[in-house]
Amino acid sequence: MKELTVSHITNTAIKILETRMCFVWRQNNLAVRGRTFTGLKGVPDIIGFHKFTGVAVYCEVKTVNDRMSQDQINFMNRAKTSGCQCLIATEENGMVCIKEWTNPTL
DSSP states (O other): OOOOHHHHHHHHHHHHHHHHHHHEEOOOOOOOOSSSSSSSSOOSSSEEEEEEOEEEEEEEOOOTTTOOOHHHHHHHHHHHHHHHHEEEEETTTTTTEEEEOOOOOO
């Protein structure tokens, strides 16, 4: 079975989160050639907030063979301990799956 692409997982995760009453968007956080990177390293691929509670929502997108960087782990740790909803969107059995993010080192 062919693995799902990052783009497919991202687009599907956004649709799923919208059905969960979240206002979310794809957050591009890439360096641009010829410019100094001024963003924050580790910011998740999808960010937003819950429409009724106002709680920040952060969702990192990972393909089957992708792993979180230390910057991504650090960001999610800080967000989670601050009361934000932290999620991972990935593939399981050919379907997009969104799980609560937990770091076993916390």
